[in-house]
Amino acid sequence: MKLPIVAYGDPILKRVAKDIEPAFPNLKELIADMYETMYAARGVGLAAPQVGQSIRLFVVDATPFDEDEPELKNFKKVFINAHIVEESGEEWPFNEGCLSIPDIREDIYRNSNIRISYYDENWVHHEDSFKGLAARVIQHEYDHTDGKLFTDHLSPLRKRLIQKKLNDISKGIVKAEYKMKFPAVKKGR
Structure with missing residues (x-):
């Protein structure tokens, strides 16, 4: 099921998310819905806060970048309770955009290498390096x-x-090709 993506300005996007337990309700469905939502919006990543859940969960599929970096072919992963080590x-620099902030792209500087500790969708722990x-x-x-x-x-x-x-984005004054939830738009209008 495609979920609405929370727009810039919603307080959930500024909140530090909480770790979850393996018994988190409907986790497999949430992960599947997040992938479906991400693909429908033509994204390469989606975090749970972007769909209204303040939990430490995100999904990525960097396959669209495999022409630039061939090792990204089929690079699809789930990160639960991730912490960068x-x-x-x-x-x-790289020109980044965000599904919660449509129509804005900016050059953002980030480190080229990370080491991250996380659980996958089967609750197997990993500590991996990525570049x-x-x-x-x-x-x-x-x-x-x-x-x-x-x-x-x-x-x-x-x-x-x-x-x-x-x-303007927080007020819903933006065109997105996917369903969004805007914090400054009152319900019933």
């Missing part, structure tokens, strides 16, 4: 579970320059 390597675009996609989604958005990485000046667009 180490970020290293040179910071490099390049895989690390970037994971860092972007991980930020969501820490209550951060890619716009939080912008300089104060750059953020001021796009503030009207951000405010």
Whole structure:
């Protein structure tokens, strides 16, 4: 089932998400719904806070980047209770966007390498290292579970320059090709 994506301005996107237990209700269905929602919106990652759940869960499928980095072919993963252990390597820019912030893209600097501890969808624990675009996609989604958005990485000046667009998104003044939930739009209108 496709879920509505929470838009910029909703307080859930700024909240640090909670770890969950294996008995979390309907987890398999939530993961399946998140993948369906992500694919329908043409994203490469989606975090639970973006669908209204303040839990440490995100899904990624970086396969669309496999032309740039062939090792990303079939790079599809679920991250539960993820915690970045180490970020290293040179910071490099990449033009990022976000399903919760449609129509805005900005160059964001992130470390090129990460080491992350997490559980997969079968509750098998992993501590893996990722680099390049895989690390970037994971860092972007991980930020969501820490209550951060890619716009939080912008300089104060750059953020001021796009503030009207951000405010418009929270009011629903944006065109998205997927269902969204806007914090500043009253129900029943």
